[in-house]
Amino acid sequence: MMKKNNKNLLLNHQEYFYTIYSIIGALLVGSIFIVFAGGNPFVTYGAMLKGSLGSQYALADTFNNALPLILTGLSVAFASKVGVFNIGAEGQLYVGALFATLVGLFLDLPPFLHSLVAILAALIGGAAWAFIAAILKEKRDVNVVISTILLNYLAIPLIHYLVNGPLRTDGLIVATDKIKESARLPFVIKMPFGITTAFIYVFIAVVITYIVLNYTAFGFKIKAVGSNRFAANYSGINIGFLSLLGLVLAGSLAGLGGGLEVISRQYRLISGFSPGYGYSGIPIALLGRRSPIGVVFAAMFFSILSTGAIEMQSQGISTSVISVIQGLVVLFIASEFVIRYLIKKIAENRLVKKEGVKE
Amino acid sequence: MSVAIKTENLSKKYDSFFANKDISMEIETNSVHAIVGENGAGKSTFVNMLYGITKKNYGKIFVFGQEVDYKGSKDAIDIGVGMVSQHFRLIPEFTVTENIILGMEPGKKTYLNRAAASKAIYKLTEEYGLMVNPDAKVKDISIGEQQRVEILKVLYRGSKVLILDEPTAVLTPQEIRELGVVIHKLKKMGKTIIIITHKLQEVMDFTDNITVFRQGKKIGDLVTKETTPEIITEMMVGRAVQLGGKSERTLSKSNQSALTIKDLNFVSKQGKRIHDINLDVKYGEIVGIAGVDGSGQSELINLISGIYKGHTGDMSINGKSVEGMSIRERRDNSFGYIPEDRHKEGLILNFSIEDNLLLGMEDKKMFRNKYGLLHKRAIKKNALDKIHDYDIRTTSESKPCSMLSGGNQQKVVFAREVADHPDFVLVAQPTRGLDIGAIEFVHEKLVHIRDQNKGILVISFELDELIALCDRIIVMCAGKITGELERHAFVKEKIGRMMIGQVEENDEKE
Amino acid sequence: MNIGVLLYSSVLLMIPIGFAAIGATINEKSGIVNIGIEGMMLMGAFTSVLGAYYSNGNLLIGIICGILGGLILGLIHAVITVEFGGPQPVSSLGITLFATGATSFLLESIFGQKGSSPKVNTPKTSEFLEGIPLVGEYLADISIFIYIFIVVVIAAHYIINKTPIGLRLMSVGQDPKTAESVGINVWRIRYIAMMVSGGLAGLGGSFLTIGDLDRFQENMIAGRGYIALAAMILGKWSVKGTVMASLLFGFFEALKIQAQLSDSINIPIDLLSLLPYVITLIVLGLFIGGATGPKSLNKPFLKQKYQ
Amino acid sequence: NNDNGSNESDTKSVRVGFVTSETGLGDQAFNDAIHSGTKKAETALDNVKLTVIEPGDAAKLETSVRSLAREGNDLIIAGAASLGDAVLVVAKEFPDTFFVIIDGDIDDYDNVQSIKANEEEAAYLTGAFAQLYAGEGNKIGFIGGMDIAVIKKFEVGFVEGAKAVGGTEADVLVSYTGVFNDPALGKQTAEAQHSNGATVIFAAAGACNLGMFEAAENIGFTALGAATGQFDKSDAIVASHVKSVDDLAESVITRFANGEKLTNGIVKYGLKEMGVDFRYNPQNPENNIEIPQEIIDKIEALKQQIINGDINVASFIE
Numbered sequence A: 001m002m003k004k005n006n007k008n009l010l011l012n013h014q015e016y017f018y019t020i021y022s023i024i025g026a027l028l029v030g031s032i033f034i035v036f037a038g039g040n041p042f043v044t045y046g047a048m049l050k051g052s053l054g055s056q057y058a059l060a061d062t063f064n065n066a067l068p069l070i071l072t073g074l075s076v077a078f079a080s081k082v083g084v085f086n087i088g089a090e091g092q093l094y095v096g097a098l099f100a101t102l103v104g105l106f107l108d109l110p111p112f113l114h115s116l117v118a119i120l121a122a123l124i125g126g127a128a129w130a131f132i133a134a135i136l137k138e139k140r141d142v143n144v145v146i147s148t149i150l151l152n153y154l155a156i157p158l159i160h161y162l163v164n165g166p167l168r169t170d171g172l173i174v175a176t177d178k179i180k181e182s183a184r185l186p187f188v189i190k191m192p193f194g195i196t197t198a199f200i201y202v203f204i205a206v207v208i209t210y211i212v213l214n215y216t217a218f219g220f221k222i223k224a225v226g227s228n229r230f231a232a233n234y235s236g237i238n239i240g241f242l243s244l245l246g247l248v249l250a251g252s253l254a255g256l257g258g259g260l261e262v263i264s265r266q267y268r269l270i271s272g273f274s275p276g277y278g279y280s281g282i283p284i285a286l287l288g289r290r291s292p293i294g295v296v297f298a299a300m301f302f303s304i305l306s307t308g309a310i311e312m313q314s315q316g317i318s319t320s321v322i323s324v325i326q327g328l329v330v331l332f333i334a335s336e337f338v339i340r341y342l343i344k345k346i347a348e349n350r351l352v353k354k355e356g357v358k359e
Numbered sequence B: 001m002s003v004a005i006k007t008e009n010l011s012k013k014y015d016s017f018f019a020n021k022d023i024s025m026e027i028e029t030n031s032v033h034a035i036v037g038e039n040g041a042g043k044s045t046f047v048n049m050l051y052g053i054t055k056k057n058y059g060k061i062f063v064f065g066q067e068v069d070y071k072g073s074k075d076a077i078d079i080g081v082g083m084v085s086q087h088f089r090l091i092p093e094f095t096v097t098e099n100i101i102l103g104m105e106p107g108k109k110t111y112l113n114r115a116a117a118s119k120a121i122y123k124l125t126e127e128y129g130l131m132v133n134p135d136a137k138v139k140d141i142s143i144g145e146q147q148r149v150e151i152l153k154v155l156y157r158g159s160k161v162l163i164l165d166e167p168t169a170v171l172t173p174q175e176i177r178e179l180g181v182v183i184h185k186l187k188k189m190g191k192t193i194i195i196i197t198h199k200l201q202e203v204m205d206f207t208d209n210i211t212v213f214r215q216g217k218k219i220g221d222l223v224t225k226e227t228t229p230e231i232i233t234e235m236m237v238g239r240a241v242q243l244g245g246k247s248e249r250t251l252s253k254s255n256q257s258a259l260t261i262k263d264l265n266f267v268s269k270q271g272k273r274i275h276d277i278n279l280d281v282k283y284g285e286i287v288g289i290a291g292v293d294g295s296g297q298s299e300l301i302n303l304i305s306g307i308y309k310g311h312t313g314d315m316s317i318n319g320k321s322v323e324g325m326s327i328r329e330r331r332d333n334s335f336g337y338i339p340e341d342r343h344k345e346g347l348i349l350n351f352s353i354e355d356n357l358l359l360g361m362e363d364k365k366m367f368r369n370k371y372g373l374l375h376k377r378a379i380k381k382n383a384l385d386k387i388h389d390y391d392i393r394t395t396s397e398s399k400p401c402s403m404l405s406g407g408n409q410q411k412v413v414f415a416r417e418v419a420d421h422p423d424f425v426l427v428a429q430p431t432r433g434l435d436i437g438a439i440e441f442v443h444e445k446l447v448h449i450r451d452q453n454k455g456i457l458v459i460s461f462e463l464d465e466l467i468a469l470c471d472r473i474i475v476m477c478a479g480k481i482t483g484e485l486e487r488h489a490f491v492k493e494k495i496g497r498m499m500i501g502q503v504e505e506n507d508e509k510e
Numbered sequence C: 001m002n003i004g005v006l007l008y009s010s011v012l013l014m015i016p017i018g019f020a021a022i023g024a025t026i027n028e029k030s031g032i033v034n035i036g037i038e039g040m041m042l043m044g045a046f047t048s049v050l051g052a053y054y055s056n057g058n059l060l061i062g063i064i065c066g067i068l069g070g071l072i073l074g075l076i077h078a079v080i081t082v083e084f085g086g087p088q089p090v091s092s093l094g095i096t097l098f099a100t101g102a103t104s105f106l107l108e109s110i111f112g113q114k115g116s117s118p119k120v121n122t123p124k125t126s127e128f129l130e131g132i133p134l135v136g137e138y139l140a141d142i143s144i145f146i147y148i149f150i151v152v153v154i155a156a157h158y159i160i161n162k163t164p165i166g167l168r169l170m171s172v173g174q175d176p177k178t179a180e181s182v183g184i185n186v187w188r189i190r191y192i193a194m195m196v197s198g199g200l201a202g203l204g205g206s207f208l209t210i211g212d213l214d215r216f217q218e219n220m221i222a223g224r225g226y227i228a229l230a231a232m233i234l235g236k237w238s239v240k241g242t243v244m245a246s247l248l249f250g251f252f253e254a255l256k257i258q259a260q261l262s263d264s265i266n267i268p269i270d271l272l273s274l275l276p277y278v279i280t281l282i283v284l285g286l287f288i289g290g291a292t293g294p295k296s297l298n299k300p301f302l303k304q305k306y307q
Numbered sequence D: 001n002n003d004n005g006s007n008e009s010d011t012k013s014v015r016v017g018f019v020t021s022e023t024g025l026g027d028q029a030f031n032d033a034i035h036s037g038t039k040k041a042e043t044a045l046d047n048v049k050l051t052v053i054e055p056g057d058a059a060k061l062e063t064s065v066r067s068l069a070r071e072g073n074d075l076i077i078a079g080a081a082s083l084g085d086a087v088l089v090v091a092k093e094f095p096d097t098f099f100v101i102i103d104g105d106i107d108d109y110d111n112v113q114s115i116k117a118n119e120e121e122a123a124y125l126t127g128a129f130a131q132l133y134a135g136e137g138n139k140i141g142f143i144g145g146m147d148i149a150v151i152k153k154f155e156v157g158f159v160e161g162a163k164a165v166g167g168t169e170a171d172v173l174v175s176y177t178g179v180f181n182d183p184a185l186g187k188q189t190a191e192a193q194h195s196n197g198a199t200v201i202f203a204a205a206g207a208c209n210l211g212m213f214e215a216a217e218n219i220g221f222t223a224l225g226a227a228t229g230q231f232d233k234s235d236a237i238v239a240s241h242v243k244s245v246d247d248l249a250e251s252v253i254t255r256f257a258n259g260e261k262l263t264n265g266i267v268k269y270g271l272k273e274m275g276v277d278f279r280y281n282p283q284n285p286e287n288n289i290e291i292p293q294e295i296i297d298k299i300e301a302l303k304q305q306i307i308n309g310d311i312n313v314a315s316f317i318e
Ligand SMILES: Nc1ncnc2c1ncn2[C@@H]1O[C@H](COP(=O)(O)OP(=O)(O)OP(=O)(O)O)[C@@H](O)[C@H]1O
Pocket: B014, B018, B019, B037, B038, B039, B040, B041, B042, B043, B044, B045, B046, B086, B405, B406, B433, B435, C307
């Protein structure tokens, strides 16, 4: 009887189990690398956890690092709902950061309003960058994967050019001046924790995305277009407009990520400031099963990996192990089917054995 | 009499469900053997196993007395079994020759001599009388020609047994007749043919023996000469069936128009034209459009529904001109539309039944709650009502539509499009691929709508269907209207001649 | 500006992109998306140095190891996507992430140093060509990779367009179900295509380390893998077109170098760096537009037993 | 040093942290150089324990610095200007920890020393040497990585030095690769410069330098290296611009470990302070490279003039 219940539990929550299996698989294979490097996986992973969750400081860092990841993950997930694979979150994030910086540098506004305008600018920046890919797709049918890759490769040197040239600050760093105080988000918990109100905006983005996708006609249409363009068209949905809008909105989410980074943490636009937040958004969206809530957890996980990396170095384990593990996590997510198949096979074998015993 | 193919207890399981269970049967060498049954009866599954693309779970297959255990279709081809599947297996971007030789290319492995291959294929087309240009790209030839390519593909592989899975589903009457001739010829040349079809007329005309499937099991064997369509139907469905709706219809034709089309002209992106179409559908009548594939019907319906843009001439639906109206605006004007291809255009297969029943109506007030969000309870109720009214066989409204059978999928489309009693309904290929029971259901529904004084325009390649269903038939050929007949004047042969453009003045006046 | 040098330099800068782009063309023709080219090149670059290092600068062993490095990653991608139907863009993205970490990691644990490998001395010049007048100077200087590249281009063009294998490859990418129905082993072809593609990407990486340079440096592919993808699309999935597009990118890079040396052109390097991307986007938008790849690209096709 | 001080500090153990820039170790440039200096100090001094952290990306600079401070490091070396913002914040939180920031410009903290190297001074000598070694009327070349301020200082000094000895018509080819991590591009750039007539090339382009050296070996022109000299990278390097961040780091740690109080504010390191230098490849004799004595003398003279303040090398950055 008990067994049966267990099995039901497994079946109902299977989806989440596959995610967890992916993570465990990646950590297991990752530990081979750690051993190869002369480390002890338990100690190393222990250090990773300590460095990311082990103290208030660590928690605050993990939390802050997760915010941009949540937004890029959300961006990729949202775009995928409308049937677009958005590799362009990285570029959109950069342009969002640029727009927010411009507002932060050159506008003079009262504190709260200033940051709101900067956020708005970030949304517009990301959206504008995505719009290029979207319009090329709609008008000229240019493959979005390739145009967004190109736009990433364009955005990063473009911003480098601006930050190194027209917008450059004094000194040796390749960055703009610091933005005005009024554009910065206020602290909720002061330095050294440095928790700002940024998380509120991220929270709002998650909630809105969730509601839009699940409780609005607009979200319904988005999903319809993403699942079957033809049927959506026949039902009278304006598919051209919706795919365009879908990608643009996804871009604005990534742009918000970039903007918040500037107005809540870095206070200036630094050339190459993103460690690939946009690219990480892809596995995060998948690990989170493309649901806004799932994305939040997946982003936390990725943040734990990368925040914990600093502490791991004190154990003498190189940062490259972290990239290896991140790569493995993505590969394991992609191999979900292998895991599914293996589990099914194992279950079948067990069933055969059991029935054999009965007879 | 020798046996070409024999099976013993052949079975196929999907999870715990048997698509085929213990099928034991024999197919005589040099005969034409029909397999019939309702949708989902397991016909395709059965022949797919014979051809090695579906793996059996247990049971035995013998080909010419030899037991086979296929690893893939290559093994079947090698032993002389060939198949034309229900959905064409052709690559549109390839030429006819490339499609035929694919997988069994002539000559050396290191060089593909396309010119020589094309010559050889030309010879083959002459030999079997299956004329088609070997160098044409498949995407540029007609459906009938594509079917010939499929058959040539099988013959090219030297198959002695040909399996045809629903070969006539998409053919015009002329093309079906031609196919009949080919089958006859092939039989004469010593081939064995297995054919799956839902059209009993073809079964009677083309075949020697019949096997009936129901719910994955074999129900019985029949000899064609000794049976009638009624007997076959009863074996398939378990009861008698009547097509074309109830026999007596209420005479309700009004003189107001549901659809008016004046001087419609259009050229599609692919260069297809339609010329000077004038058409009128009154409330209370079913008007059918007959014509061979590519005569402009698709363009016409896509223009009416608003998918295609850029025509000249006037169209109005329910008295309103559709000029400048979006697709959605047209649909909101009491217009229901059942598209040609339910998988591609009618349904979102990975959406739940509930969501498919909402598609196109998501903006309606009744599905909004007071915050402007989707009203989940109303949506669910809508689904449950329609599932009940249209007898959609499912265990839950939240099942994805991909899990429904073809007939039930069509019911979902129907339910969505007509349940709110639109005044004008446009229906394309309403019963394509449906079994006879499902067809009966669809016909009944259509006639019922008509009797409620609504206008219906039906497009179908099935002439029999149009004759059974319509009050009036308009014939199209090469983008023009070539004739119009009232129900009392329906004569199949005459419509057939109009469909290929032979407008006989004398006949018209009769 | 010296036109001769400009062209020659374009060719050299084209080679690694070209190898990878032909590889990408082959895997896409089979219906598999592979945005992990970058990682496969990186791994090939690394393993070829490894091979050459431990064989005392044996060029052939270096090349073979480079090919194997890329090929193994191609195989992993194939197992995940061809065998088990995993999402292709994601899997290949994982390949790049993994390769980036793994090469740095292995570099450190094998050679005990960060960033760059020790120098490997592979024979650089095809000495026997040195005597040829005029071009000899150049021919002698370039590695045998250029000759390998020419062979690869011709072979790829011939195999894809003039042999049964090519026809099958394309059929698998257009419509695997149809290919399977005529007895073609779809999976085998996709496996092979993916391995060939990985191998060619590895060869491209190999050129960078043991062909052009003499050591491995972290992240030295520097985006060439992604440029190779753009080249494949600009070239509309044809070998000839792909090579031309790769050459175009090589030309932009060479131009970037030459323009700085010319007195008449005065564009900051940061802006010159944007040029290839801007031009590609414009060309795509204006001229190429909806060039779509094989019909079944990115659509998993599962074996019966997994269904 | 007096005995009292060292006795005291010998017993007291000192923890030293080093944070690299975002680029991290393996950059073939200053991160590697500082790292080697810190390592040397750790090996030489028994009472020093070193922890190295590579932040990996800009978002983790501050966290990295703070985590070193929190773990109780007494001295933290921040390896690049980009760590400035982080040090500004963390140094305030940890007033008992001393911070040294390379290329920084923090001057109003009690516990922060900013090291400003005058790269342009050594670059001036490098340019002068290149022009003299190439001979009159011959071209020389400069290859930068990214076209950013730090590298501009090299370019400006190099060109000025070349003009100083070669007259205003001295022809210096200037190229940037636009990146730091692409040796293949470095090689092509060098070959292009060579085919445009450059016979002596100086590169300050991170890992792209490796490509330039490669080209120098193949074609046979003269290479000048950067960072700590890079003499181990290639035999084609005759001399190098040296920014002795390794020595700087080593000496800072040594002094700190010996209990010396480090000065706060901006500290300039030029030729005079031996923070930057121009050095010849010690392997030159083995490589059969002979540098005319008159060139060596000339460079020595220029060096003295700069040290004495007779020559004031313009800096790109003020
Ligand atoms: N891949 C599959 N997985 C699960 N069930 C399947 C699969 N393919 C077919 N079935 C089931 O097997 C049954 C038989 O399908 P089959 O295709 O053989 O029917 P059919 O007689 O050919 O129907 P039709 O007349 O619609 O072509 C159907 O009920 C279907 O649900």
